[in-house]
Amino acid sequence: MGKDERVKVYILTGFLGAGKTTVLNSLLRQFSGHNNIVIENEFGKVNIDAGLITEKIDQLYELTSGCICCSLDNDLLEVLGNILQKEERPDHVFIETTGIADVGNIIGMFHMPDVQRHYELVSTICVVDAENIFERLQQVPEAGKQLSCADVIIINKIKQLAVPQLIYLSQQLEQMNPLAFITTSEDGFVPLKELHFPEKSIGATIAPVAPVKHPHKVNTVLFESPEAFDLNMLVFVLDLHFNAYPDQLYRIKGYVRIKDTPERMLVQSTGKYLHIQPAGEWGSATPSSTLVFIGKELKTPTIQRILTPALRK
Template sequence: MTKNNPVKVYLVTGFLGAGKTTLLNSLLQQFSTLRNIVIENEFGKVNIDASLVSAQVDDVYELTSGCICCSLDNDLLEVLGNILQLEDRPDQLFIETTGIADPGNIIGMFSMPEVKAHYQLVSTICVVDAENVEERLEQVTEVGKQLSCADVIVLNKVKGLPVPALLRLQQLLEEVNPLAFITATEDGCVRVSDMQPRERIGRDQAPPVASVKTAHKINTVLFESPHPFDLNMLVFVLDLHFNMYSEQLYRIKGYVAVPNDPQKYLVQSTGKYLHILPVGPWGDVTPASTLVFIGKELKTATIERILKPAQKESVG
């Protein structure tokens, strides 16, 4: 590839034993005509499957001394820098995280200007085991965070699962993350076309259910308002509360209107990063604000109270 083209990045997450490496192998086989590099992050992991390395990967970087979502931020940045120094840059980079990773900070890292200039995060993929995803959600906080950060959720190991049980699991995953595209597989084999994020927030689409309550305590709150936001105040209140309640508030995504501004603004947060960027005019759509909050035991009244100081009475 030319040095002017950003390296496309796929982030693969999921709890221990969910089938991340199998899914990664499936993707690499389909991308075999491209130059691919893998960053593998597992505690104490020596290597990934030898046939995977020799057949579909041009190079593998192993980070085994810690989790790249926290203690190895600098190590990951160093590897990303080393990749850019290669004589033949890769077309694509695949990052497989440790099973207990909170991927939010990794996602945020790819929004940093110095990283975004050379890398494009295409999709965050979370693999879950159909046999135990409900139990894991109740027991392990990181599983909820992995699911809430995903663009695509792969419900793996569904072979033999009765149709009613499969539909119930898909509904559960939609409740945990109404923003994600969900697909099911028996053996981790997926189509590349299914790994591209789908836009789930739009004025012409049905909104997610507000204030979904589930046994695992992860829920979604949908905030909709015809009123615009003061952009500076919105950044302040979201950044303040997202950092203050990082263990409870996992993700924010949506669009907001700003007074006297024809642009609509995309709001996104993952990990410790918050971004609000203009994404084009509203066109024929009446400007309005729609935000989705995903987290643990969130309350609609609390979200409304947090946002109220940043709202204006009407669109200018």
């Protein structure tokens, strides 16, 4: 199946009360005239958010009594399979996760070959409440994981924020996830063009920013090396530590140099999924490895110690 024929998927995440459903309504309004399906997840037995969707959709799937990032993995895959059986495939699928979701596992599903053949994950959007995001980061680890997995971060409800506060908040969020594009909204409206940025350069300088009043503990470590990795050892050390420390290591992304191959390899990990796949020739660029690690209280020496055994000697 050609890429253009795949169903385009948007994942909306963010902590409770951030404004995810408002953003969803805004997107549906801008995609009016298309065949749109929404998958709603609520942790309780009754999905309140489903009643707040005001825009026209072609079908709504509700997953309740659990979180699709963990206990409802199979339910989500079943829904994705059912969608493919419809007489007319949709143009877009919007997945709104519960506010306490660790969205990494959901993203990982869309990197599975059987799912990738039919679905294209366009963007993972994290909505944050401008007034209380730092408190949320202190209270629950899921808020940090949601931010770390996002392609786009929407700072919502900015009306009460002074310009210097908004700039400071943007800087802090960029430090937490330098891979994401950050935009703002007063009432949940975000133009579609702001959700389709080209990929940011991996390995861009991670500049120091003044510490927050209440440390959020989520940080980024950049690893760079001209040496080539042994692919099997790299898979082993990353998989081992990613599964051993899921509450500390949230996300890995970057390109690496592998011995005995002219291709660069793309490394991505979210939730319980790790993917390493060819990403084309290096071209005029000098082959080297650049990896971004996002997590809680990560230390550069620790990351270097993890990766050193996988470097070719």
